[in-house]
Amino acid sequence: MPGQNETSVTLHGCKIHVLRGGAGAPLVYLHGAGGGGLWLPFMEDMSRKFTVLAPEHPGFGRSDTPDWLDGIHDLAMFYLDFLAAEKLDDVHLVGSSLGGWLAAEMAMFDSSRLATLTVIGSAGLFVPGVKKNDIFLWSAEETARNLFHDQAMAETAAKLAVDPAGEDARMKNRYMTARLAWQPRFYDPLLMKWLKRVKLPTLVLWGENDALMPKEYAAAFKKRLPQAQLEIIPECGHVPQLEKKDLFTERLTRFLAEAGR
Amino acid sequence: MKFFFFHLMPYAHLDPDYDKEYSTDWLIYPNSNYDPKKGAKLYNRYLDEIEYADELGFDGVCVNEHHQTAYGMMPTPGVLAGALSRRTKNVKIAVLGRALPLLNNPLTVAEEYAILDNITEGRLVAGFVRGIGVEYHASGVNPTESHDRFHEAHDLILRAWTEPGPFAYEGKYYHLQYVNLWPRPYQQPHPPVWIPSQGSSETIRWAAAKERRYVYLQTFSPVTALFRYMDMYRDEARKAGYEASPDQLGWSITTYVADTDEQALKEAKPHIEFFVNKFLRMPMEMLLPPGYLSLSSMKGVMAAKTSLARKRTMEELIEQGQFICGSPATVRAKLESYQDRAGFNLLLPNLHFGTLPADLTRKNTELFAREVMPYLRNRLPGGAKAA
Numbered sequence A: 001m002p003g004q005n006e007t008s009v010t011l012h013g014c015k016i017h018v019l020r021g022g023a024g025a026p027l028v029y030l031h032g033a034g035g036g037g038l039w040l041p042f043m044e045d046m047s048r049k050f051t052v053l054a055p056e057h058p059g060f061g062r063s064d065t066p067d068w069l070d071g072i073h074d075l076a077m078f079y080l081d082f083l084a085a086e087k088l089d090d091v092h093l094v095g096s097s098l099g100g101w102l103a104a105e106m107a108m109f110d111s112s113r114l115a116t117l118t119v120i121g122s123a124g125l126f127v128p129g130v131k132k133n134d135i136f137l138w139s140a141e142e143t144a145r146n147l148f149h150d151q152a153m154a155e156t157a158a159k160l161a162v163d164p165a166g167e168d169a170r171m172k173n174r175y176m177t178a179r180l181a182w183q184p185r186f187y188d189p190l191l192m193k194w195l196k197r198v199k200l201p202t203l204v205l206w207g208e209n210d211a212l213m214p215k216e217y218a219a220a221f222k223k224r225l226p227q228a229q230l231e232i233i234p235e236c237g238h239v240p241q242l243e244k245k246d247l248f249t250e251r252l253t254r255f256l257a258e259a260g261r
Numbered sequence B: 001m002k003f004f005f006f007h008l009m010p011y012a013h014l015d016p017d018y019d020k021e022y023s024t025d026w027l028i029y030p031n032s033n034y035d036p037k038k039g040a041k042l043y044n045r046y047l048d049e050i051e052y053a054d055e056l057g058f059d060g061v062c063v064n065e066h067h068q069t070a071y072g073m074m075p076t077p078g079v080l081a082g083a084l085s086r087r088t089k090n091v092k093i094a095v096l097g098r099a100l101p102l103l104n105n106p107l108t109v110a111e112e113y114a115i116l117d118n119i120t121e122g123r124l125v126a127g128f129v130r131g132i133g134v135e136y137h138a139s140g141v142n143p144t145e146s147h148d149r150f151h152e153a154h155d156l157i158l159r160a161w162t163e164p165g166p167f168a169y170e171g172k173y174y175h176l177q178y179v180n181l182w183p184r185p186y187q188q189p190h191p192p193v194w195i196p197s198q199g200s201s202e203t204i205r206w207a208a209a210k211e212r213r214y215v216y217l218q219t220f221s222p223v224t225a226l227f228r229y230m231d232m233y234r235d236e237a238r239k240a241g242y243e244a245s246p247d248q249l250g251w252s253i254t255t256y257v258a259d260t261d262e263q264a265l266k267e268a269k270p271h272i273e274f275f276v277n278k279f280l281r282m283p284m285e286m287l288l289p290p291g292y293l294s295l296s297s298m299k300g301v302m303a304a305k306t307s308l309a310r311k312r313t314m315e316e317l318i319e320q321g322q323f324i325c326g327s328p329a330t331v332r333a334k335l336e337s338y339q340d341r342a343g344f345n346l347l348l349p350n351l352h353f354g355t356l357p358a359d360l361t362r363k364n365t366e367l368f369a370r371e372v373m374p375y376l377r378n379r380l381p382g383g384a385k386a387a
Helices: A041-046 A072-085 A098-109 A140-146 A149-159 A164-181 A189-197 A215-226 A245-260 B038-054 B077-087 B106-120 B134-139 B144-163 B201-208 B223-239 B262-277 B296-303 B314-319 B327-342 B358-376
Strands: A004-011 A014-021 A025-030 A050-055 A091-096 A114-120 A202-207 A228-232 B001-004 B060-064 B092-096 B122-126 B169-170 B175-179 B195-197 B215-219 B249-257 B324-325 B346-350
Touching: A004 A072, A014 A041, A014 B077, A025 A098, A041 A050, A041 A245, A072 A098, A072 A164, A072 A189, A091 A098, A091 B077, A098 A164, A098 A189, A098 B169, A114 A245, A140 A149, A140 A189, A140 B314, A149 B038, A149 B169, A164 B144, A202 A215, A215 A228, A215 B358, A228 A245, B001 B092, B038 B060, B038 B358, B060 B077, B077 B092, B077 B106, B092 B106, B106 B122, B106 B144, B134 B169, B144 B169, B144 B175, B201 B215, B201 B223, B215 B346, B223 B314, B249 B262, B249 B327, B249 B358, B262 B314, B262 B324, B314 B324, B324 B327, B327 B358
Parallel strands: A025 A050, A025 A091, A091 A114, A114 A202, A202 A228, B001 B060, B001 B346, B060 B092, B092 B122, B122 B195, B195 B215, B215 B249, B249 B324, B249 B346
Antiparallel strands: A004 A014, A014 A050, B169 B175
16 A cells, blocks of 8 residues: 555645655655656655655646746745745755756755755756757657656656546646746756755766756756765666666665765 | 738748658758858849739738748848838738747837838838747747737837837836837827737637727638637627727738639649648647647647648648639639638738749739739628728
8 A cells, every 4th residue: 555645735825735655754855847646656665764745836737826836936935935834844855857956946045944955867957068858849758758768668658648648737737847947948047056055965866868857967966066976877767766766765765864864 | 802912931942852851941940951142032032022012002011920940031020021111112011920929128129110110101010929839949938928928018019109208117027117119100099900810719809809909810721710710809899899890800811823723723733732731841849839828728729639740732721721722713702702701801812832933923913913903902791892
């Protein structure tokens, strides 16, 4: 039995869905552009030692789309208030892709409730001269396929991505991704300047074969974050938490244990 | 019926085999394929063709706006309208851009249109559009802001034209401490506003509103869509408490006339098919970026899967009323029947299309002017003569 509860939280006039499971120090997982709402196997693993909270962002999936949501800063402010409203302290903040960007923004503005930061295949920065693909010119099928290095996983994902049952959520998620990331494309000039404010133990975790955020982006995060350590997962695409779940869980657990000492 | 000669100015030297390597001639098709020597000749030829429409007695001419594509070479239509403003003497000049949401400062268009209106002493028709989806890829402007930016830019331009300056403007996207337009438009209170669209109920409701009563233009669509959206405009006008005039409705239609049906079909076929299958070719992700349409409209479109990648024949286009082609009698009969059903009084024939060469364009324009226009000039929907 999956050990999670589905709950909802209303804040700033916006009701969001939050999955919760486990016990221990809080670990908040922020999903990427593809959306959340699923209790994933790595969450189940992590919930053995942590209280895992996995919200669906405003504007995504089953959560409301508030009028005030114009950009990534709005989302960062919302989640900082979410941490306060939930009375969460010493939070291990983990974000993937767009969620990693969001996590970095939150930490930049206010890290007082945070214990650690983990960014996975994260957006948010711009590295001159490194070609990034344009996911807004990819079909849903192509996007899903390009997330993975493992071809069998890629094909499974591509099939799921055209399942009519998920069409409404996919369109909603795609809309909000454009709202947040169209221009500047998946980065924030403010974060470029002020990410260095973040004085937290940070894990920069990346798939070696990430086709969405090339691994030069991992180096860019590492460079700006003095307390960061870099983990490159070999033979892995954009979402190591799915593609190399066991290795991912092991590395994250080890980092959190070391940081907690 | 009033007649506005409409030109899209395509880069006619587009390699017919480009689509073996590229999915589209928009956005990602390298501009190394643009030859400035050939392009220069085309610009001058096309401007000649538009100016000729003035000599032949058209009521107006239209230029158009698209970016980063071989489909049309008019990314800044105001430049071409400026060239035409001095060389034409009688025609109205309709700028069927400008894509307002793409602007960083809408006053640039308020100024540009005001200058054109002054030079021509009131021959300008001011077009306002959102721009098709691909323009949001080309400009970087966020497509989820498209509707809001359009409305804000429109309101700012109208205020700049009609309210005494200087005044301050504070919007969500545009912030100006001083709005004080020099020159003011020649036509008072402002030039006529036309709204070209492929058909969006939001746009139609907005254009038909009592305080605006803007001209609505249906662009490249099957006649079933034309009929539906013209009916919708009239319904919206009635809901707003007035009857829409046929002068508030226009149709842009690619047209080819020759002495006989057979000759017209034979001469037009390669060029209209090049237009629709080569120039218009575009993947859905490019045409409809997220947020360009509301989620509910987007669902409808995706369900219909009307991909622009599908090859179409001239015969299909004629059948669907997206192309009118034939002898003068055939063309007149079709236009009369479509006018009666749709109720428009403005016709914007695209008498150049695709790769149609200069000699056939000239012949088409002459035949249209001599054998079609005079017969329909004073005709209203239902066949009545205009006073």
